[in-house]
Amino acid sequence: MTSMLPSALRLPPALHRHRGLIILAALIAVLPLALRNDYHYDVVINAGLNAIVVVGLNLLIGYAGQISLGHAAFFGLGAYVSAILTTTYGWPALGAMATGIVVVGIVAYVIARPILRLKGHYLAMATLGIGVIISIVLNTEAQVTGGPDGMSAAPFTVLGYTFASEQSWYWLVGGALLLTVWLSTNLIDSPIGRALRALHGAEIGARVVGIDTTRYKVLIFVISAMFASFAGSLFAHHTPTVTPSILGFIKSVEFVVMAVFGGMASVMGSVVGAFIMTLLPNVLAAFEDFEPIILGGIMMGTMIFMPKGLVPTIAKKLRRKEAP
């Protein structure tokens, strides 16, 4: 892309790398002008939380080429750790959140070592199984988790300030999303990020130049699980009740769909995918019974007509127009 622009127009490298982040920050700053009520805020906040999970998941799927059909379990685990520690044990919110991230990181690490040797559909099956198992455990251990009825987390209080209004949550989640995007963009454009993309591009080629591919697969699985846990903790404090439905197979699939729909190996694609796929059901609610048909149709149509996802396909079209 850079090579096509006249050199006078080329941005300094740091700005160029983070051009998506800058656009996103601007959008987050002006979006409240279009939000009319708490319901609007609520939808956008959930979209932002989903976006955090999906940006992390895309590091695994889009960049490293490893699928996970169980990521909702890490999102849900983070949510439950926050809910349980803040209500049952009275922990401060940030401490609970950090504990959740560490716990999920450890769980993901223990799981990742054996299963990331698997490839393709077998890995899909294994991650799916892990997700189902975690979801069943949380559903069944009712005395700890509240079972199918779920449980609530204490309000999110940091340094004496409690995030109560939807507006305050909007800025909190907006900031968290920008942080996630910034960290992820940096990671992708580093030796670690190149190793991840290399093992996706040609695994044996990566190994012979000295990349311990198993180590990097495990690393990125753990990191993406930790991002999911981070979003899950925030979600727990924002939602009235945390229920097992947030960590089931369907939710895992939704995350993957957001990542793929928005664009594989595209951080901004993940954000766009998460927003559209979160907003869509709310828009389609007007069509009531036709909602799943339209949703399924959009999923199939996108993958058939633009298999690289929305953002990369549009970016390619724009580039072609620019070029003579």
Added chain:
Amino acid sequence: MIESMIQFILAGLTSGAIYALVGLGFSIIYNASHVINFAQGEFIVIGGMSTVALLAAGVPLPLAIVLATLVTMLVGLALARFAIQPAKDADVVALIIITIGASIFLRGVVQLVFGKDIHSLPAFSGETPLNLMGATLMPQSLWVMGISSALIVVIAWFFNATLAGKAMLATAYNALAARLMGVDTKWVLLSAFALSALLGAVGGIVVTPITFVSYESGIMLGLKGFSAAVLGGLGNGVGAVAGGLILGIVEAMSAGYLSSAYKDAIAFIIILVVLVVRPNGLFGKKGIDRV
């Protein structure tokens, strides 16, 4: 002691037979196209629901079964023709999304056409339980096991003894070589979807009197079928059948002896252990990376 064990095995074989059919469907499609068809569970629902609707409309049961199976096969063909064929060059994840999209789409259609209620069919030959060495068995379970076994035998015969079946196997082994030998691989893809739709529909119809059917019941059945296929080794028909039966029995045993809440979890733990020990399933061949 022994009675309850037999009871659990019988229950396991009944649900295992259905998992085997769905798993076999996964394997047939995987062989023909390397696609994992997550809409496989919907074939069961469409088969069961259509039979219910036709029966309610006054069509006699045998005719309703045939018509419902044909409807499901048409849906399978449409899925292959309009969703899979146009995306032939898409990568694995994109194909997974397409078939998941298809399953959501079909679930939506089922919900629109048949509603959200749970339906059932009358048992084919009454509700009087049979006694088998102290364990009780519903006659419908015999129907499930019998029909499934018969179908599996027919499928085995089809792949091993007919030209069409052999052409499909050849395509699975090496699509390019098969094409060069004059096999129409497009036809193979369509046949594979029609065949797995048939398996799903028949499975759905015979099991509906026991488990009932609703627009949502395809999700878990699809997952179980996928598990059966992976457990046995993707693309291995015998493996899928064995995987289905093992899965059914393990589930029934865990529900009976350990905890019914954890039966699904135990089934998945066993699948994980198998995959860690044998990354290509119980009967899968080890692959070599070629460079």
Added chain:
Amino acid sequence: MSLLKVTNLTKSFGGVSAIRDLSFTIEAGTIHSIIGPNGAGKTTLFNLITGVYTPSSGSVRFNDREVGGVEPHKLAELGMNRTFQNLQIFHNMSAVENVMVGAHLHLRKGLLHSMLRLPSLARSERETREQCWELMDFVGLAQYRHTEASAMSYGALKRLEIARALAAKPKLLLLDEPAAGLNDTETREVDEVIKRIAAQGITVVLVEHDMKMVMGISDHILVLDYGAKLAEGTPAEIRSNPDVIAAYLGTVG
């Protein structure tokens, strides 16, 4: 001490021996070629030496250390690197990023370091990019500095793999048919590149079909036939070896 010592190496796939009881040594600082008819086991031998396959029996010693069955990434750390007959290019990256992956072993890879993009990382990234551009110049890819790998020709990608392997700073570089599929001009360029690599003190082992090239640049040649050693020696010795002429060279003309 020899750099690479292969002793009684055997590899069979399901009862068929691709490599049979093969022994040879490679001295440091020279250019070696492995030749033989199609199916003689040359690529299998490469895969055994570089850890892609595990030997059925026998030993591979590199720098006086047993490396048979050692994982490829560990061999890279020990100073062994290779290119592929069927390219293993990262098509999802730019050309220079492909080469930068080759430098992976020599870079700092701290996680926080990377995620926060600390100034030291930014600096090291700049320097690595410069060095990798120089390596691209070295193999004759100067005009591809800003190109995506997916937009490059086959011949250019072959040289990109060489640049990537060089970025790892290997002691031993194995090239699997570096001239296959190239035209005469490109072949001469690759020939020059190999000579310049050897001149830097890197030991080069190549599998190659282009006899003119092999005879022109090799210090030492090993001839394989049906997975076993048929002959070895200097180009002059190989050219006059009756077994080789009968089995192989006779057909080249």
